[in-house]
Amino acid sequence: MDQRLSFVTLAVRDVAASRRFYVDGLGWRPEFEAPGVVMIGVGEHVLLSLWDETEFAEEVGPVRRGAGVAPVTLAHNVATREEVDDVLETARRAGADPVSVAVEREWGGYSGYFADPDGYRWEIAWNPGPIAERVIPAG
Template identity: 65%
Template sequence: MDQRISFVTLGVANLAASRRFYVDGLGWVPELEVEGEVLMFRAGPLLVLSLWDRAHFEAEVGPLADTTGLLPITLAHNVATPSEVDTVLDGARAAGATSVSDAVERDWGGYTGYFADPDGFRWEVAFNPGPIGQSVLPPVSDTT
C-alpha cells in the first residue's frame, strides 16, 4: 500500500450550513456537489476533503459512536508566515467559525491557532518553520 491519504471524509450534521461556511464564508470552490448528500473540495494535488451528510455517511460506513466532547482529530492548514496565521484565523471567524484559540508561539518554534467549523471539527492554522512544515506549503510563484 502506498503511503498517502486520498480523501478525508467528515460526517456533518447540516450540509447546507457546512456549504455556507466553506463556500460562502471561506471561498472554497467545490469540485463535486450532490445537494443534500455530499460536498467535495480539492484540498491538495492528490487530496480531497469530503463533507458528507451524516445520514448518508452512516448508511455506508455504519453507526457513529455516541461521544461527548471533542473528536480526536484535527485538520491543519499550514502557511508560510506567522502573519498569515492571523489572517486566516480572522477570515475563518468572519466566515462564522468558532474561535478555539488565538494564535500563540509554540514551544517547538511554530505559531498556531485553532478554529472550529459548524460541526465543531477543529482546524489548526499553523506556521511551522521546520522542514516537515515547509514541505507541505505550495511552491512560491515568481512574479518578477
Template identity: 70%
Template sequence: MEPRISFVTLAARDLDVTRAFYVDGLGWTPELDVPGEVVMIRVGEHLVLSLWDEAHFEAEVGVIGRGGGVPPFTLAHNVATREQVDSVLVDGRRAGADVGEAAERDWGGYTGYFADPDGVRWEVAWNPGPIGQLVLP
C-alpha cells in the same frame, strides 16, 4: 500500499450549514456538489475534502459514535509566515467559526485553531522547521 491520503471525509449534521461554512464563508470551490448528499472540494494536488450528509455517511460507514469534548483529530492548514496564521484565523471568524487565539508553541511555531459547524478543529500553523516546509505549496 503507498503512503497517501486521497480523501478526508467529514460527516455533517447539517450539510447545508457545513456547505455554507466552507463554500460561502471560506470561499472554497466545490468540485462536486450534490444537494442533501455530498460536497467535495479539492484541497490539494491529489486530495479531496468530502463533506457528507450524516445520514448518508452512516448508511455506508456505520453509526457515528458521539461524546463530549473535541473530536480526537485535527486538520491542518500550514502557511509560510506567522502573519498568515492571524489572517487565516480572521477568515475563519468571518466564516462564522469558533476561533481561538494563536499562540507561540514550545516547538518553535505559531498556531491557532478554529472549528467548523460540526466541531472539527482546523489548526492554522506556521512551522519554521523542515517538516513545515515539506507541506507548503
C-alpha cells in the same frame, strides 16, 4: 498500497451549512456536489468530502457524538505568522467558533484553532524548518 491519502471525509449534520462555511465563508471551490455531499480539492490529489451524517452512517456505521471533541484535527499551514492571524480572522468572519487564538508553541511554531459548524478542529499554523518546506506549496 501506495503511501498516500485521497480523501478526508467529515460526517456533517447539515451539508448546506457546511457548504456555506467552506465555500461562501472561506472561499473554497467545490469540485463535485450531489445531494448529501460536497467535495472540495485541498491538495494535488486530496479531496475534503463533507458528507451528510445520516448517509455516512448508512455506509460506514453509527456515528458517535458526545462530550469533548473528535480525536482528530485538520491542519492548514501557512508561510508566515501574520498569515496565521489572517486565516483565523477569515474563519471567524465565516462563522467559525474561535477555539484558541494563535500563540507561540513549544515546538517552535505559531498556531491557533477554530471549529467548523460541526465542531471539527482546524489548526492554522506557521511551522519553521523542513516541515514547512514539505507541506506548503511553492508559489
